[in-house]
Amino acid sequence: GRRIGYVFQEPMSALNPVLRCGDQLVETLRHHFDMDRRAARTRALEWLERVRLDEPERILRAWPHQLSGGQRQRVMLALALCAEPALLIADEPTTALDVLRQRELIELFGELRRELGFSMLFISHDLGVVRHLADEVIILDRGRVVEQGPLAQVWRAPAHAVTRALIQAMPRLDEAPWVAPAPAEEPVLEVGDLRVSFAERRSLWSKKKRHTAVDGVSFALRRGETVGIVGPSGCGKTSLARGLLRLVPATGQVRVGRTDWMALAGAALRRARRHVQLIFQDPVAALNPRLPIGEAILEPMRVHGLHDDEGERFERMQALLEEVDLPAGWHDRLPRQLSGGERQRVCIARALACQPRVLVCDECVAQLDVTIQKQVLELLLRLQQRHRLAMLFIAHDLAVVRLVSHRILVMDAGRVVEEAHPDELFRAPRSAMGRALVEAARWGAQSL
Template sequence: MSEVMAKPAPVLAIETLTLALPALADRPHAVADVSLTIGAGETLCVVGESGSGKSMIAHAVMGLLPKAVKPAGGAIRLAGRDLLQLDEAAMQDLRGREVGMIFQEPMTSLNPVMRVADQIVETFEAHGLHSRSERQRRAVELLAEVGLPDPPRLARAYPHELSGGQRQRVMIAMALALEPKLLIADEPTTALDVTTQAQILKLIDNLRHKHGTAVLFITHDMGVVAEIADRIAVLEKGVLVEEGTVDQVLGAPNHPYTQKLLAAVPSLTPPERAPLPDSAPVLTVEGLGKVYRKRSLFGTAREVRAADDISFSLRRGETLGLVGESGSGKSTVGRCCLRLIEPDAGQIRLSSAAAGDLVLSDLKPAALRAQRKRIQMVFQDPFASLNPRQTVGRIISDGPVAHGTLRSEALAKAAELLELVGLSANAIDRYPHEFSGGQRQRIGIARALALEPDVLVADEAVSALDVSVQAQILTLIKDIQQRLGLAILFVTHDLRVAAQICDRIAVMQRGRIVEAGPTAALFAAPSHDYTRALLAAVPGAGRFGH
C-alpha cells in the first residue's frame, strides 16, 4: 500500500470568522461565518460587489479593522498563530515581516513628502534590520526586482513624480521588502489602465512563484480573476456563497449571485447596432492642441503634448469613445471640449437646429457661461463630484436656476429626472452620503441632463463601479441617449466598456489619435500596433471575449 503524503499546513487559515457591524448598520455582520485557506505559492481571489465584506477580511488579517467593526467569532491563523489573539505590539511586529499588503490607491498610501527609497528603508528600520548602507542598497534592489526603470534615480524621486503604475510597483516593493509569507493585494489594479494592469498582474504572479508567497487577492474584476487566481471565493453581503478552482467558478458557477456577477462582465465583442441616420455633426473638434509645461525630477522644464492636432465629429444619438492608457490625453480632450481646460490651439464647434452654430472655443468667459448648458459632463468619481452639504434636489436644480429657471420649476424637473435615471422622486430631499456609488452616479447623470444639453461628456463614468452596477449605468446611458437623442463623448480606458456602448472608437496615444473607426470593425481588425497591444492586454480576454 502506497503512503499518502500529508498535505502541508496552509499559510493562512480563516476559520468561521464573524465580524460584527455597529447597531445602526444595514446588516448585523460585515462577514458571517467565513472559512478560507491559502497555501504557499497559491493565489486565492476573493470577489464580490462593494459591501460584500472582502476588504474587511483583508483588514482583519492585518489587524486594521475600523474601530466600529469587532471580531465576534472564529480565528485567523497565520502559520498556526491566531492573529485575533495578538496584542497591537505583536501585530506591529508581524506586519511587513510575515504579512505584507498592497493597497488600492498608491498615491494615498505613500507618504508624499518622503523619497521612495526612504519609505522602503522605514520598513527595515521599524524591524531593526540591516545597517544604514545595507538598507539603502536593499531598497534599490527591490525597486529593480519589481521592474522599475533606472532604480537608483527613482529611489530619489517623490511619489508625485512617478506614474500610477510606477507607484503601485513601489507599493509592491515595500510589501515584499521583508519577504512575508502572505501578501494581501486589495484591488491593486483597479485604478490602472489595461497595459499597466497586465504588467502588475504578471509581476505579482512572478514574485509569488519566485518566493513561494501565499497571495490573498481582493478584486471585483472577473477579468483579473481569470488571469491570476488558482482558487476563487465569492462573497455576497458578508456570506461565502461559492468557492472553487478558476475553472469551477468561472466555467460552471453554481450560485445565482456568481452567475449574476459573471453575466455582468462586459464582452469585448460589440453588440449589433442599428446604423444612425445621416445628420450634421452636433460637436466638431478641429486641430485641438494642449501643451502642459512641467518641471522634471532634476528641475529641467519639459513640454507634454496632451492633445496634438485632435480632430473628430459627433452626431446626434451617437457615442464616440476616446480610449487609451493613462496619460494618453483622452481626459484632456474631453475637458477642453467643455473648456474646463483652455486649449492652446484648434476649434470646438457646437451645432444644433434649436440653438444654431456656435464656436465654443472663441467665446469670452461671460458668453461661455451662458452656453455651458449645451455641453455637460458626468465625472469619474461619484463621491467627489457631488456636494455633500447639499440635498440631491439642490444639486440637480442649481444649474437650471443659474440659467434663469425658477427654483420651484427646477425642483419639479429634478424630481422627473430622478425617475428618468431610475431613482425615486422622494430622493430629492436626501443627501449624497445616503446613496451607494451607483446611485450617486445616477444623480450625477441627472444633474448633467437638467440643462438639456446637446452633448454629454462622460469621463470614466463607470470605472469606479462594480461590474453589476456598471452594467446598470451603461444600460441607463444607452436608454437615455435613445430617448433624448444625446451625442455622447465617452472617455474610458476600459475596452470592454467601450465595446458595449460606443458606435465609434478613437484610440489615443501620447496626445494623438492613432486609429479611429466603427467599434466592431476596429476591434475585429485593428490596424495600429498600439491598438493591438491594448486589446491583447485586456485581462481575461480569452475567457470573457465573447
C-alpha cells in the same frame, strides 16, 4: 504596518494631493528601512519601473492630479509593495487600467509574488482578472459568502444565482452592439488640432519643461452619436476631455454647434458650459461629501438660471433622480450613504440637469462591478435616445466601448492613430496600438 500592504480602489482619494508621488514613496521607504533620502529616491525609482510606469523620473516629480487614473493606481501599487509585505490586500487594483496594462499587472503580480513570497487577498469585480490570479474564489452578496471553492470548479459549475449573474454580465466580443445606427445629422461638437501640454520642473531652481498630453487631435461628434476613445493609460484620453471642456489650458479649435468654444471667456464661457457636461471617472471625488445628492443636482440648475422658481427646480431634481432609476425620496441622502453605482447615477443626473447637448463620459463605469456596469451603460444609452445626446465615451475596456460606440478613436502618446467602426477595428486594426488593444481584449475574453 510593514507586514500588510494595501492597494486602495480609488487612488486619487488615497494619495496625498499635496505631496509629489516620489516624496510619498521616499517617506514610506525611509519609515520602514534604514536608508538616507538619496538611497530611498533610487529605490523609489526602481519600484516605479517595476510596476511598469513609463517615464519614472517624471512620475517621481509629478503631483497625483497630473497623472491619469491608471498611473495613479500603479503608484499606489508601488507604495504598497515597496515595504515588502507578507500579505498584500489588493482592492480593485486593476479597475482603472487599460487592457494592456491589466495584462502586464496580472503578470507582474505573479512575478512579484514569486520573488517576494507574499500572500494575496485580491478583491475585484472583474472576473477575467480573478480567473488569471486566484487559486480559490469567494463570491459575496450583501455581506455574506454565497459560494466558495477552487476557482476552476466555481467557474465550470456556478451553484449560486449571483455567481451566474456575474459571469453572464461580462461583456463579450461576440455580442452584438447595443447601439442603433447613428443618425445622419450635423456635428454638434467639432474638435480640430487640439493640443494640451503641462509645464513641469524638477525643482524650484530648474527650468520648466513642457509635457505634451494631447498632440493635434481632430474629430467630429453628431447628435445621437457615440464616439468611443480608447488607448493605454497615460495616452491623453482624460487630458483630451479636460482640454475640449476648457478645464485645462488648451489650443486648437473646439466648436459646440455654431459657437466657437475657444473664443469664449468669463460669463459667456460659464453660460456655454451647460451644453457640454462631464461625467467623471471617480464619483466619490466628483461629489461634495457634505452636500445631499438633491442639492448636488439642484446646484447647476441654480447656477445657470434654469426653470422659473425653486419649486420647479425641486420637481425637476426629483424627476431626474427617477430618470436615472433612483427613488425621488433619496434627495436628502449624502454620497457616503450610496453605493458606487448609485453615486455614478447621481453624477449622470447632475449632468442632465444642465440640459446638455454633449455628454463626456470619462471612464464612468470603470469602478463598477459587471452587473452594475451593464445597468449604467443601458441607462446611458436609454438617456441618449430620449434626449438625442451626443456622447464621447472614454474607456480602457475595449469590449465595453465596442458595445456602445458608433465609431472608435484609438489614441497613443497624445495622438489619434486610428479611427474605425467597432467591427472594422476588431476585424482588421490598422495601427500598432489598435492591434495591441484588440489582442489584449481577446486575451481577456479567452480567460472566460
